[in-house]
Structures are given as structure tokens and as C-alpha cells.
Amino acid sequence: MTSEAIDLADLGLDRGAHVVLERRLRASEPGARLAVHGVDPALSTHLAAWARARGHGYEEAGPAEVLAAGVESSGARLVGWLVRGRATGSRWVGARRAGAADAGVPDAVADRADETWGLAARGASVEAGARPLHFALSDKDRVWADEVAELLRQALAGQWDPATAIPWDAPLEHSDELEDALVQVLTFLIENETAALIIPAKFASQVHPHFREVQQLLAITAADEARHVEVFTRRALMRRDALGLSTVGGQESLRTLVEEPSFELASLLLSVLGEGSFVNLLWFLHRNAPDECTRAIMKRTAQDESRHVAFGVAHLARQARLDPALLERMAASIERRHDALRETSGLNEEVFDALVVIAGGSLAPPDVARGHEAVVDLAAQMHAGRRQRLRLLGFDEPRAEALSGLHTRNFM
């Protein structure tokens, strides 16, 4: 049998020689011999131990063979022969490629993610035999949106640093009444954004990693909300030592979101209806806030929220096209939530009143009247927006109108 040879020079197995040896053996057939030359005094001992553990054979060279082999230019001498075993490469028998990394490639994303793919990257070749790792959301139809890669790109590009994006030093020259109203609204926003953080964070851990763009987008959504909570809090504390009021009704409304176990229905209630309404609210505050700092915060957060809404609409519209029965389940969930909240007081009056004061700019009667009109107009805009998004999901106009009307008075 012909014998290949390798000169390791002073490289020992205790310093990584296995990397070279394994590659050489892998390229040969079982039974092939590889003569190993080297100078490391522990090399022969280590070769025997390493070969045994890897399923290779090893034959130490005798003194006469060492002498006959001479000395390499590196000073290395023959140490022995590795005999390639059968186990090399066995690990990859039956390995399967888990789709393709680029979602744009045909068949890149499987209709159902295999549980034995576990945490493997999409596009990796996955060793057979792994124990299944269960993810509740393993079907493409339940999570995917054709726009998800583009939405992810936008989300990554749209991240902003509160330290530089917000003019924290801009003057605050408005009245105490306005500041109190603003702090109350910010308190309400923080509470709502906390719900909007928890929900995508919960579902991110339930989505099979094969649908990585969805998982990433949900994670970034949670991070967006974490940033919103931070900037709202920082702004609220600029002129006040404490935050405003939190009501039982507000908490009950958010509880129905946080406790919704279905990804589809939570997406509907949170993203399509709740965050969609919030986009209107944040732009309203951007237009009406008395200071530059608050206006900048509201603009940035509204832009983030728009992305959250876009993903919710995109994946639910896709799913409803594939499964028309989903529309009825969505309608039922809106009705259920409405019934559950029927006895609560809805939007707390402090928030409603604070919005009136912010929009009016003062407590002077003409300003209050103008502010009140603006808030009534805001509610109408929210309703119109919800109706339009429900239409995008596949509801007809009368149904969309009716369902939008059932949405919580708490906005989110």
C-alpha cells in the first residue's frame, strides 16, 4: 500500500496538529496510511491517544524505520503511521441542509420547520439524530410575511440612539398645566409600551429559528419598545419627580393582550389594532406637544410603531389569504375582548383630559374647545385607520367598520 506522508515540523497535537491530520485523513479512504514526521517529543504518545479516540489506527515507527526514513529539512523524524479509520465523516451521513440562508432563494424557507433542526442556522447542513426541540410556531403559514426580509432591513436601519436623536437640552418654556398633562400621557404610554414589549418578546421565543427574519423582527420590536419606555420615562422626569396615574381599566385592557395565547390573535389585537391606533396618537402628540424634545420623541417612536404595524398586517393578510377561516377567528377575538372590557371604564379620563389640554395649549375656554375637537378628531382618525387595516386583512367594509368600533377605548 502506498503511504502518504506529512511533516508537522514542531507542531504537536497539544498545539493543534489534529486540524492538519484530520483534514489529510478525511481526504483518503479507510485503511489509508499516513506517515507522520515531527519533532515534538510527546508526538507519538499523543498520536496513539488521539487516533484511538477518533477511531483511527496508529503504528509507532521502530528505531530502524526511523533511521531509514532520515531527517526532513525541518529537522523532523518519522514518528509513526496513522491508519485512517471508518468513523471519519460518519457524522455527516444523513445530514440535511435546512433550507437556504437567503429567503429570496426558491425553497429557502420550509413550509414546516423540522424540530430536529433545533437552533441550527437556516441554510446549515444539520447532522442527523438530534433530539427534537419544540417550538410552538413551526409552520411558515402562521408566521411568515413575504415582506419580512425588507421589514427587517428597515428595522435594522431605523435603530436610533436616544442620546443623539433627541434634543434633550431644548428649552421647556410651557406652563405647569401643560407639563402635568404631558406627564400623564407619558405615564400612559409607558404602560402600554410595556405590554407591546412583552408580547413580541414572548412570541419571539416560540417562533422556530428557521423563520429567523420573523424572530429577529420580533426581537427588534421588543428592543424598540424598550427604547420607547426609556425615552418616555426620561422625558416625564425632566420637570417632575414622579409619574402620573395608572388605572384599573387601563390595566385590564392591556391584560387581555398580554394573556392572549395565540400569536395570530395577539398580533391582530396588538399590532393591527392597538399599535395602529398608537401611530395616530404619537403623530397627534408630535403635532401638538409644547416642546421640541417631546415632538422629536413622538416622531421617532411613531416611525418605529409603523414598522410593527406593517409586519402585523403583512403576516396576517398572508395567513388569511391561505386560511380564510382565520378572519372569523379574528372577528371573534375582537368581540371577545370587547365583551371582556365592557364593564371597564375604558380610556382613563385623566389621559383623555390631558390630551385635550395638550392639543388646546392652555386651560382657556376657547383653547379647551379646540383641544377637545382635536381629540375627537383623533379618535375618528384611529377608527378610520383600523377600518382600513382590517380591510387589508380581508374583511369587507361593513365588517371592518363594525369590528373597528369594538376596539378598546384605551387605544392599545
Place this chain on the structure above:
Amino acid sequence: MSDPLILGAVAYDPKVVSIWDGFKEWFAARDFAFDYVLYSNYESQVEQHFAGAFHVAWNSPLAWIEAERVARARGRSAEAIAMRDTDQDLTSIVVSRTEGGPASLEELRGKTVGVGASDSPQATLIPLLHLAEAGLEPGRDFQVREFDVLYGKHGDHIGGERDAARALMNGEVDAACMIDGNHLLFAQEGTLPAGSTTILAQTAKYDHCNFTVLDDAPKETIARFRELLLAQSYDDAQTRPLMDLEGLKQWVPGRTMGYAQLERACDRFGWLAPFLKRMGAA
């Protein structure tokens, strides 16, 4: 399925449960009833093997010698039916610090040698025998310092060897004993940095664990067990994780030619006498 074949094994590590549970499932899928009992030490396992508590023992080399000697003393016989490919042709080595440590066996005189558990064939008995046969009697020509981790488990736990290696690098001992493969492992994990130690001595090759049966074992069931075991393939994705856990690429027929050094070590150091006496085999 008929009555299960019962295996006895020693719980030297929590992974032992995963290993034998895995085997149980693997055998069940092949319509072979298998179960196991665990012991905290090999001496209890050997004793219970003779008491008929199970059919086949997964024995350390020392437990094999214990079982074989008790069997012989009682006019019975023990057989090693299978072992891992990685159980064959091991060596142990004695290493010192390259910088400032003993450079030869002769320089070990008067020094301290770190070994593993006192019942470890690979980290204590066989290397000490090697030194004794080279003219360095333990306790007389050099001090022995034991690093006992989980006595009764015959050194299956790697901790004693690692502690001895650490003591070598700390300067607490002048040399340390370990399996060849662990010297490489300790280098790779940084316990013994590459090039920091010199191999002073290397033992002849010896064998490690085996599946042991006594002459009253149910022959057909044992034959089927052995047949299934030897057919396990590393190519099979369902079997491979088990083989990785147990540390082998292939099961091979058992052999007993690789226990001669350990036999001599037991005789020379009188190590087995108390156990054999207790078993009425002294």
C-alpha cells in the same frame, strides 16, 4: 418481550443515567428487553454480580480482575464478552515540569509523585507498577500523593488525574501520572500548557473496561445482547449520540490479554487482598 437482561454499572457521573437509559431505549427499539441497576462503587457491583443481582457487568479493569479472581476461587469462570475500541491499547505516562522538574526517572528519587484515586488502574496502579519495575519503589524511593476523587469508582472520574496535573503545575508534586489521552486533553484545556511538561515514562499498552458475564448467565440472551452491541454503527444517527456519550466508535470482542500489568500491580501492592478476603477468595 421476555425477561429483561439486567446490566450492572457504576454511577461515576450523572451522565451514566443518560447512557444506560439511552441503551435501554435503543435495545427496546430492537425488541430486546434490557434494564440496568447502578452501584456507587465497583466492589459492591462485583459482590452483587456473584449474588445474582444482574446478568452482565460493565466493569472497570480492576473490577474485571476482582470478578475473575473471585470466580476462579469459587471454581467458576468469568468472561469478557465485549469492550469499546477505545478500551484497547491505552498507556499511562508519568510527566514532570519541563522547567526545573526532574528530567529523568532517576531524578524522581526522593521526590513526590501525584497519582489519581488509590483504586485507579490508569492513574495510580499501573504507572506505580511501571516505576517499581524500573527500580523505583513507591513509598521507599519516592513519596506518593494521592488525589482521590470518588474512591470506589476505580478512577473512572477524571477529576483525580486533573487534580494531580494541577498540583504538578502548582509545584505541589514533582511528577504526575495520567492516561496518555488525558495528557493531550489537559494540554488542550490549558491545565497543562503545551510544552510545559516532559514525559518521563510511558507504560506498556493495557486494556480498560469490558462487559463481564459469569458462567451462569443466560447464554442465548447474552449472545443476542453481544450481537446487537457489536452491530452498533457510528454511521447510524440514532446510535451515534450514545456512542459519543460512551466514548467509542465501535464495539469490539472482549479480550483479556491487556490486563497483565494490572494483575501484576494488584499482586505487587497487595491491593485486592481485603476485598478478596471479604469475598472468601483470598
